Amino acid sequence: MKYIEFDQSREMDIILLGRVTIDFNPLDYYKSLVESETFRKYVGGSPANIAVGMARLGKKCGFLGKVSDDQFGRFVVEYFEKEGIDTSRISKCEHGEKLGLTFTEILSPTESSILMYRNQAADLQLSVADIDEEYIKNSKALLISGTALAMSPSREATLKALQFAKKNNTKVIFDIDYREYNWASRDDMAIYYSIVAHQSDIIIGSREEFDITEALLDPGRDDHTTAKYWCDQGSRIVVIKHGKEGSTAYTYDGNDYSIKPFPVKALKGFGGGDGYASSFLYGLLEGYEIIECLEMGSAQAAMLIASHGCSADMPSAEAVKEFIRESKEKYGDMVARA
Ligand SMILES: Nc1ncnc2c1ncn2[C@@H]1O[C@H](COP(=O)(O)OP(=O)(O)OP(=O)(O)O)[C@@H](O)[C@H]1O
Ligand SMILES: O=C(O)C[C@@H](O)[C@H](O)C(=O)CO
Numbered sequence: 001m002k003y004i005e006f007d008q009s010r011e012m013d014i015i016l017l018g019r020v021t022i023d024f025n026p027l028d029y030y031k032s033l034v035e036s037e038t039f040r041k042y043v044g045g046s047p048a049n050i051a052v053g054m055a056r057l058g059k060k061c062g063f064l065g066k067v068s069d070d071q072f073g074r075f076v077v078e079y080f081e082k083e084g085i086d087t088s089r090i091s092k093c094e095h096g097e098k099l100g101l102t103f104t105e106i107l108s109p110t111e112s113s114i115l116m117y118r119n120q121a122a123d124l125q126l127s128v129a130d131i132d133e134e135y136i137k138n139s140k141a142l143l144i145s146g147t148a149l150a151m152s153p154s155r156e157a158t159l160k161a162l163q164f165a166k167k168n169n170t171k172v173i174f175d176i177d178y179r180e181y182n183w184a185s186r187d188d189m190a191i192y193y194s195i196v197a198h199q200s201d202i203i204i205g206s207r208e209e210f211d212i213t214e215a216l217l218d219p220g221r222d223d224h225t226t227a228k229y230w231c232d233q234g235s236r237i238v239v240i241k242h243g244k245e246g247s248t249a250y251t252y253d254g255n256d257y258s259i260k261p262f263p264v265k266a267l268k269g270f271g272g273g274d275g276y277a278s279s280f281l282y283g284l285l286e287g288y289e290i291i292e293c294l295e296m297g298s299a300q301a302a303m304l305i306a307s308h309g310c311s312a313d314m315p316s317a318e319a320v321k322e323f324i325r326e327s328k329e330k331y332g333d334m335v336a337r338a
Pocket of ligand 2: 019021023043044045046049102104114270271272273274310
């Protein structure tokens, strides 16, 4: 059963809107950031990672975002171009705003944290003037990353993109993508997350992210109640992730499909979510059954957990499928059957 019908006549598969930053991941990991001395630089930011992920899987991606007018801004644009991502809607900041920097701390395979430098972050300078209808109309889907709603002018730009997507039947994917930085209050988060969630065809988030989104509605819901609520509001698929416990996709017809994480030798604790979204959405765009989309998402998430980087370590579709084949031989099926 196909839960989402994309307009296959459109040239672009997906536009990713929101945060693009630089990740600095320690090479001398398994110690604290206080002690780490050597870092490797990567393109970072959740929607940027997903753009690279989906481009490597073979999808035609475009990015709607803002970068700094400096060497790091050029690094991002050149990296995206090398990956085949359309950069025609990435513009440069004009008032000296800088790309956000993310220093990651990898204390152990299971304990990681991220430290973000996001004062006057370039990505949040995206403005309504940067959003044009034709671009959104020409894409099968638009992924909105929740962090883009944290502040003006990016907040209004995001809502404008959302309106064009709804008007033109461009499927809206909302990756709640909670990062505490730049938000004025939890009420603001609840207000803006829920505005977008109410209009999304697919919502992806962790339990904590749904709790934040629902804080002004009816807090304390369980997963089934959350999924039913958003499907009643018009969503076709609601994905709730539970880290190492696995994840479930709830569909508008009342079904749910669960997948366990693939066993892997973890290197770090972050990046799984972006790998997951890349392959899950790839599967939907390819017209796979939802359980196959979940299997690919969970597999790619595990591959990212085992890698040093996020964007740079995104695999090809063949590599994800090979990983699934090998894992199934060793560990059996990851599909959690009711
Ligand atoms: N240790 C692990 N081993 C294998 N897979 C994992 C592990 N931890 C997480 N995953 C996979 O990564 C997916 C996403 O992780 P999580 O639920 O923590 O989302 P997230 O908070 O969006 O992640 P991120 O830290 O990348 O933002 C999980 O649903 C699971 O499939
Ligand atoms: O999402 C971010 O801004 C930082 C990421 O690039 C980071 O590496 C991560 O946490 C991935 O989920």
